[in-house]
Amino acid sequence: MTEQEVVALINSSLAEEFELDLEDMDADADIFDDFGLDSLDIVDMVIVLESAFKFKIREERAIRKIRKLGEIYTFVLGKLNEAEQAS
Amino acid sequence: MSAGETTGGAVMAAAERYRPRAILMNLFAWPALVVWTLVGIVLSPFLYLGWKVVTGWDVGRITRHLIWVYGRVWLLLFAPFVHFRREGLDGIFDAPPGILIVNHLSFFDTYCMGLLPIHDINFVVRAWPFRKLFFYTAFMRNAGYLDIESDGWDDSAAICREVMARNGWLIFFPEGHRSRDGQLQHFYSGAFRTAIELEVPLIPLCITGTDRLMPPGRHWLLPSRVRLRALAPVDPRNFAGDTGHREMRKHVKALMAKNIDEMRSCDAG
Numbered sequence: 001m002t003e004q005e006v007v008a009l010i011n012s013s014l015a016e017e018f019e020l021d022l023e024d025m026d027a028d029a030d031i032f033d034d035f036g037l038d039s040l041d042i043v044d045m046v047i048v049l050e051s052a053f054k055f056k057i058r059e060e061r062a063i064r065k066i067r068k069l070g071e072i073y074t075f076v077l078g079k080l081n082e083a084e085q086a087s
Numbered sequence: 088m089s090a091g092e093t094t095g096g097a098v099m100a101a102a103e104r105y106r107p108r109a110i111l112m113n114l115f116a117w118p119a120l121v122v123w124t125l126v127g128i129v130l131s132p133f134l135y136l137g138w139k140v141v142t143g144w145d146v147g148r149i150t151r152h153l154i155w156v157y158g159r160v161w162l163l164l165f166a167p168f169v170h171f172r173r174e175g176l177d178g179i180f181d182a183p184p185g186i187l188i189v190n191h192l193s194f195f196d197t198y199c200m201g202l203l204p205i206h207d208i209n210f211v212v213r214a215w216p217f218r219k220l221f222f223y224t225a226f227m228r229n230a231g232y233l234d235i236e237s238d239g240w241d242d243s244a245a246i247c248r249e250v251m252a253r254n255g256w257l258i259f260f261p262e263g264h265r266s267r268d269g270q271l272q273h274f275y276s277g278a279f280r281t282a283i284e285l286e287v288p289l290i291p292l293c294i295t296g297t298d299r300l301m302p303p304g305r306h307w308l309l310p311s312r313v314r315l316r317a318l319a320p321v322d323p324r325n326f327a328g329d330t331g332h333r334e335m336r337k338h339v340k341a342l343m344a345k346n347i348d349e350m351r352s353c354d355a356g
Binding site for chain 2: 016017018019036038039040041043044046047051058
């Protein structure tokens with residue numbers, strides 16, 4: 001998967017799950033202030049990302065500290081790289 | 088009409104707020120609720136023992152039953168000022184248990200669950216009620232209520248599975264918090280994922296009128312008509328695949344929105 005494809009999949013998955021507008025999916029967007037998500041949404045977000053990328057991240061503390069959409073891109077790309085190197 | 092607060096499209100004017108019936112309600116209902124809550128807390132250890140001897144139930148089930156009785160008495164205390172009406176409940180609770188979801192307009196929505204004919208219900212709630220409703224926390228823990236925010240998805244799903252295995256019911260408020268404008272808000276996915284994962288029906292409950300009784304941000308009670316309507320169970324098998332929960336969520340939300348509008352227009356007419 002290219003970086004662009006990863007970003008596109010994150011955007012579409014989150015937009016569908018949280019009924020967001022794809023046009024608002026900007027790397028600098030704050031997921032709490034701009035998208036109106038809250039701590040309970042993070043539980044859903046983790047499951048959405050796991051389902052989209054077929055990895056397990058629910059035990060990762062880093063995901064709970066994320067605020068910007070761009071940080072989600074970085075986090076997911078990092079996890080995918082880790083998985084690729086491990087295999 | 089003077090400027091008042093707006094909830095669910097209803098504007099509460101000062102004249103309405105200070106009508107004799109509203110004043111009487113506030114003079115009676117709040118003290119009655121406080122007294123009933125204190126009496127309930129004091130009596131609960133004795134009631135536990137009595138229930139245990141008579142029924143042999145475990146602590147969780149006894150607590151859920153006592154909470155339901157508490158809700159029933161609340162209904163009686165508020166009945167002189169609030170007209171409670173149930174719709175569509177016949178037959179629904181004769182079937183094997185499932186997941187109930189209800190829209191959220193007021194602090195008193197949970198009390199209104201005393202309108203249901205069943206008591207063995209585990210509420211699935213956020214973390215804050217466990218922290219802030221300190222006078223209820225022990226009861227919530229004893230009842231086995233789920234803190235979905237702190238427990239996380241895996242543990243919560245396991246507990247939901249246990250509840251279903253012992254023929255208990257689950258209830259979610261899928262909006263997570265009370266609506267400020269009376270309209271349905273974004274639905275969290277937990278209830279829908281759980282229904283699909285456990286393959287149990289989901290029964291939407293629509294409530295109206297509690298936003299007039301006491302909406303968020305107001306403590307002054309108003310005489311109201313509260314309606315609780317159960318919709319037909321939704322079969323999760325119709326929503327397969329990775330995105331099934333989203334389709335189910337959209338479908339159920341649309342059903343609830345339609346029914347809530349209809350209930351409100353009936354009351355307005």
